[in-house]
Amino acid sequence: MQRVAVVGAGTMGRTHADAYARMPNAELVAVCDVKIDAAQQLADKYSVRAFADVRSMLSEVDVDLVDICTPTHTHIDYIKAAAAAGKHICCEKPLTRTTGQAMEAVRICEEAGVVLFPAQVLRWFPEFRKMHDLIVSGAVGTPVVARTSRCSAYPRGTDDWFADMKNSGGVALDMIIHDYDWLRWCFGKVKRVYARGLYESNIPLTDYALVTLRFDSGVIAHVEGNWARPGGFVATVEVAGTDGLLSYSSTDAVPLTIELKAKGEEKVGVTVPESPVSQSPYYLELEHLVNCLETGTKPEVSPEDGLEAVRIGEAALKSISTGQPIALA
Amino acid sequence: MAEPKTVKIGIMSFAHMHAHGYASCLKRLPNVEFVGIADDDPSRAKQMAEQYGVLAFDTYEQMLASDIDAVIVTSENAKHRRHVALAAQSEKHVLCEKPLATTKQDAEAIVEVVRRSKIKFMMAFPCRFHPAFKRLLESVTSGDLGKVLAMKGTNQGQCPGGWFTDLRLAGGGAVIDHTVHLVDLMRVLTKAEPARVYAEVDNRLFGGEFDDTGIITVEFTNKVFATIDSSWSRPKTYPFWGNVNLEVIGTQGVAKMEMFAQKIDLYSDKTGKHTYEYWGDDVNLALIDSFARSVAEDRAVEITGDDGLKALEVALAAYESAKSREPVDLLA
Ligand SMILES: NC(=O)c1ccc[n+]([C@@H]2O[C@H](COP(=O)([O-])OP(=O)(O)OC[C@H]3O[C@@H](n4cnc5c(N)ncnc54)[C@H](O)[C@@H]3O)[C@@H](O)[C@H]2O)c1
Numbered sequence: 001m002q003r004v005a006v007v008g009a010g011t012m013g014r015t016h017a018d019a020y021a022r023m024p025n026a027e028l029v030a031v032c033d034v035k036i037d038a039a040q041q042l043a044d045k046y047s048v049r050a051f052a053d054v055r056s057m058l059s060e061v062d063v064d065l066v067d068i069c070t071p072t073h074t075h076i077d078y079i080k081a082a083a084a085a086g087k088h089i090c091c092e093k094p095l096t097r098t099t100g101q102a103m104e105a106v107r108i109c110e111e112a113g114v115v116l117f118p119a120q121v122l123r124w125f126p127e128f129r130k131m132h133d134l135i136v137s138g139a140v141g142t143p144v145v146a147r148t149s150r151c152s153a154y155p156r157g158t159d160d161w162f163a164d165m166k167n168s169g170g171v172a173l174d175m176i177i178h179d180y181d182w183l184r185w186c187f188g189k190v191k192r193v194y195a196r197g198l199y200e201s202n203i204p205l206t207d208y209a210l211v212t213l214r215f216d217s218g219v220i221a222h223v224e225g226n227w228a229r230p231g232g233f234v235a236t237v238e239v240a241g242t243d244g245l246l247s248y249s250s251t252d253a254v255p256l257t258i259e260l261k262a263k264g265e266e267k268v269g270v271t272v273p274e275s276p277v278s279q280s281p282y283y284l285e286l287e288h289l290v291n292c293l294e295t296g297t298k299p300e301v302s303p304e305d306g307l308e309a310v311r312i313g314e315a316a317l318k319s320i321s322t323g324q325p326i327a328l329a
Numbered sequence: 330m331a332e333p334k335t336v337k338i339g340i341m342s343f344a345h346m347h348a349h350g351y352a353s354c355l356k357r358l359p360n361v362e363f364v365g366i367a368d369d370d371p372s373r374a375k376q377m378a379e380q381y382g383v384l385a386f387d388t389y390e391q392m393l394a395s396d397i398d399a400v401i402v403t404s405e406n407a408k409h410r411r412h413v414a415l416a417a418q419s420e421k422h423v424l425c426e427k428p429l430a431t432t433k434q435d436a437e438a439i440v441e442v443v444r445r446s447k448i449k450f451m452m453a454f455p456c457r458f459h460p461a462f463k464r465l466l467e468s469v470t471s472g473d474l475g476k477v478l479a480m481k482g483t484n485q486g487q488c489p490g491g492w493f494t495d496l497r498l499a500g501g502g503a504v505i506d507h508t509v510h511l512v513d514l515m516r517v518l519t520k521a522e523p524a525r526v527y528a529e530v531d532n533r534l535f536g537g538e539f540d541d542t543g544i545i546t547v548e549f550t551n552k553v554f555a556t557i558d559s560s561w562s563r564p565k566t567y568p569f570w571g572n573v574n575l576e577v578i579g580t581q582g583v584a585k586m587e588m589f590a591q592k593i594d595l596y597s598d599k600t601g602k603h604t605y606e607y608w609g610d611d612v613n614l615a616l617i618d619s620f621a622r623s624v625a626e627d628r629a630v631e632i633t634g635d636d637g638l639k640a641l642e643v644a645l646a647a648y649e650s651a652k653s654r655e656p657v658d659l660l661a
Binding site for chain 1: 478479481483525527529531533534535536541542544546548554555556558560562563564566567578580582583654655656
């Protein structure tokens, strides 16, 4: 049984807490948030203790795993605190805000002998796992050119923390790091990054980036990140190889659409497309981690995977800023 | 109102498959008379002339000496310069297939030959005439989308094979073939010129001498940035030849154009294939109509040689950038 404390009681904190609460071999034991009300509210739901300070939590509660779901720029502080206390760590993506911090995180966790699990959840999205498996099985032959796209409206976190680009890294780090990790999983090491984007353009609640990645394997990938889309979330992927092409769009993968007539005062009805799966990818991801901790096996996502994804994101930001391609050592 | 004058048109070379599309439009347009065909390969000229019920000329010179008003040049890219010069000598107006040429030198020479002559010269960028693009342009121009910030385009297709993969005749592979359409549409939308180009280009789909894969980033003089995917990445089993897609990101919204989305899905046991049967507007019809009207009414053409040159420059800069692994400044 893994005893888990969640730090950060926002959108992701709630999602992770819910997953642990349903897991047979995990137990949610505490919630921590600088906003004690937020911590208390989530803690009450599962009848566990709430803390505003992580150090008091770690000294007062017996914890095996600390799960960090706070704004990105604060990840490194919690990684340090948890590693110092000898706790295993799950950390929401991006692992940290900078490559330097990510390298430090990898090193201190190794020295402390604790597991550091970067929560790159895309690997547990069934469509992305299916595409990965098809690609590595040679379904499109040798992969040559890939395109991914991830679009939504601008995210509104607690106190609008995403809007501070310095803290969130904007769309080119925060959002499409999902795709960087998935592309690395499929195609290996990235050697060159070129990007254009709005990271430094100071347009309120708008960000957009077009990133070109060149892999050691020769694959060229085009990664779009869009935080300026009024129409809701869309993800698309296509991979072309010597023997074929695979393509996916979240707008097509919709097995259920419910349309309701207008009620009462409303003028128009609502249409809600749904793509239900029996297990949430977040549950599957955290279940994998908990099972690894229970059996002492290595999780499928390594600390280095988390670090490399941040390195690509940071290179993209640097390329946006300098207008130059960035070579990765 | 007086009936517009009928414009007599010949086709110079059927090397480019678009000649077929143009030929069928010439037959359909009321203000145009499709006179005949000349070709480097006289037997092809004969065969095509028979197919379309027009005259076959033994040589380009013979066709140009006839009473035609204009020609459509659909020869291999590298031959455009020679064929345009021939037509200009005989004072025949020209509608020229894209890309304008295979080198900047040839492209500039074409623009110069046209400038010194009295002929009208129009670039065949038919995508400008698609109603979806016109609506997109309207929406951008009216300010609906706010200030344009970025664009994302794809002109992915199946590998056409033949001389398109012969560097001497085509000037390159997928990048020179497919980049120019989107550069042209983007120039029209942003009303700005390409200033900087970066590209990753490779040949790993077919492993030939020619490039088959290209992701090109273009920055415009007004800071708008864009990417173009010009890869021949649609496999042989793909239901259609390819696509022309363009997304525009503005401060007030986003727009997405899929030019050939007006289609019927056909699953045929006869052919063993799934195909997209396109039913939208035939953009070639509007292109040739525009050209014929410019000739008949002695008006300026809608798409100039300079437009062709500007688009070509981006494709050529993409090759240069891919080689140097550096962005290339076009205005330097
Ligand atoms: N995997 C995914 O799909 C996904 C989706 C969204 C966000 N994320 C990532 O998860 C993390 C959290 O994002 P979110 O959307 O849940 O944000 P959020 O704003 O909803 O929640 C953040 C919570 O952290 C608290 N907090 C802020 N600073 C803190 C600090 N210094 N110490 C403790 N608590 C603090 C806030 O009060 C808030 O309750 C980010 O790194 C984000 O990039 C991942």
